[in-house]
Amino acid sequence: MATSSSTTISPRRHESVSRWRSGQPPAFALLVYPITLLVGSLYSAISPTAQSQQQSTATRPGPVVPINYFARKDNIFNIYFVKVGWAWTTLAFVSLLFTQQAYTHSPVELRAKRSIKALLRYAVVTCAWILTTQWFFGPAIIDRMFTLSGGRCENISILADSPSPSSSAAAGTAHKVTEEIKTIFTAVACKAAAGHWKGGHDVSGHVFMLVLASAFLAVEALGASSEECKPLADGAKEKQHNINTMDHSAVADIDDRFKVWSLRFVWGVALLSWWMLLMTAIWFHTWLEKLSGLLIAISVIYITYYLPRTLTSWRYVIGIPGI
Numbered sequence: 001m002a003t004s005s006s007t008t009i010s011p012r013r014h015e016s017v018s019r020w021r022s023g024q025p026p027a028f029a030l031l032v033y034p035i036t037l038l039v040g041s042l043y044s045a046i047s048p049t050a051q052s053q054q055q056s057t058a059t060r061p062g063p064v065v066p067i068n069y070f071a072r073k074d075n076i077f078n079i080y081f082v083k084v085g086w087a088w089t090t091l092a093f094v095s096l097l098f099t100q101q102a103y104t105h106s107p108v109e110l111r112a113k114r115s116i117k118a119l120l121r122y123a124v125v126t127c128a129w130i131l132t133t134q135w136f137f138g139p140a141i142i143d144r145m146f147t148l149s150g151g152r153c154e155n156i157s158i159l160a161d162s163p164s165p166s167s168s169a170a171a172g173t174a175h176k177v178t179e180e181i182k183t184i185f186t187a188v189a190c191k192a193a194a195g196h197w198k199g200g201h202d203v204s205g206h207v208f209m210l211v212l213a214s215a216f217l218a219v220e221a222l223g224a225s226s227e228e229c230k231p232l233a234d235g236a237k238e239k240q241h242n243i244n245t246m247d248h249s250a251v252a253d254i255d256d257r258f259k260v261w262s263l264r265f266v267w268g269v270a271l272l273s274w275w276m277l278l279m280t281a282i283w284f285h286t287w288l289e290k291l292s293g294l295l296i297a298i299s300v301i302y303i304t305y306y307l308p309r310t311l312t313s314w315r316y317v318i319g320i321p322g323i
């Protein structure tokens, strides 16, 4: 027997639905990331293909030919998408700014306010990306975490190739230089010197960047295309129909096409990021290294998009997408 309680929506569910409508995904939506990492790690633990890949990496010396295309570091998506991932993220974000109603068809003051706040959010996530993976007043945060946890650059070819010192003073200097190089090296510099980045906690830069980029684009796209921005859009369309001139409807048509294609592009970048995250979860790193990459990215997303919902002073500065 159907009861009225089965058809009424609870206040919590109602709040959650209206949050989605206004372009603000609830915090539980972020669960998609730990679930993805969990599924990937489980698959790598139980799949015979992933198992044999790990065994050959551990037992055979030298480079191993990967069994799966996505287990190759030189796979086309890794080289042209992830390795230049922030450029794709920036391009996708800029396309939102130039095409979505929230930024193009609202009253001038509102448009300026929304655009500046969106740029500020971009600045926050970009700074987080730079500090974590590229430069933190020297080596990036993930490189510093690696060396602080006991990691170092081993088997550096430039040191092995250097002539053996003849005097004890030269030996002392060479030893000092070796130690300095071992401690100040970044992962990139270590690999460039054909060394092995070994021994420490190697936070996954891929997990960090892919989670940060996809969550950033998803929340920005939901906000920019939310219901709250739509009444203006519908109003603008109606006005254009009323004017009924060929020129105006042609312009509106082009606008609409850019709007749709920009959203497709943004969701495409976000989805490909999610797919590469799954591939990283299956083929690379230990689960703890993936977890630490995830935690840093989720903290940045929380500070940029969830904290402003409760902290008014922060919301005043950074805003909320689509509002």
Ligand SMILES: CCCCCCCC/C=C\CCCCCCCC(=O)SCCNC(=O)CCNC(=O)[C@H](O)C(C)(C)COP(=O)(O)O
Residues within 6 Å of the ligand: 082, 083, 084, 085, 086, 087, 088, 090, 116, 119, 120, 122, 123, 126, 127, 133, 187, 188, 205, 206, 209
């Ligand atoms: C009113 C406010 C105005 C704000 C204006 C914004 C201010 C932002 C602050 C500074 C600006 C910096 C410039 C931003 C550059 C944007 C363009 C680019 O992104 S070009 C760089 C392309 N490179 C990448 O995308 C590299 C991505 N790859 C990585 O980060 C790493 O390879 C990895 C972390 C994915 C993996 O590491 P690996 O060691 O395994 O390779």
Ligand SMILES: Nc1ncnc2c1ncn2[C@@H]1O[C@H](COP(=O)(O)O)[C@@H](OP(=O)(O)O)[C@H]1O
Residues within 6 Å of the ligand: 070, 071, 072, 073, 074, 075, 078, 191, 202, 203, 204, 205, 206, 207, 276, 277, 279, 280, 284, 285
């Ligand atoms: N999804 C993926 N596809 C291909 N290679 C990946 C990958 N995820 C991680 N890697 C590779 O695994 C290594 C560690 O990545 P990270 O620490 O950024 O997570 C990097 O190797 P290289 O630095 O030799 O290219 C990176 O390219």
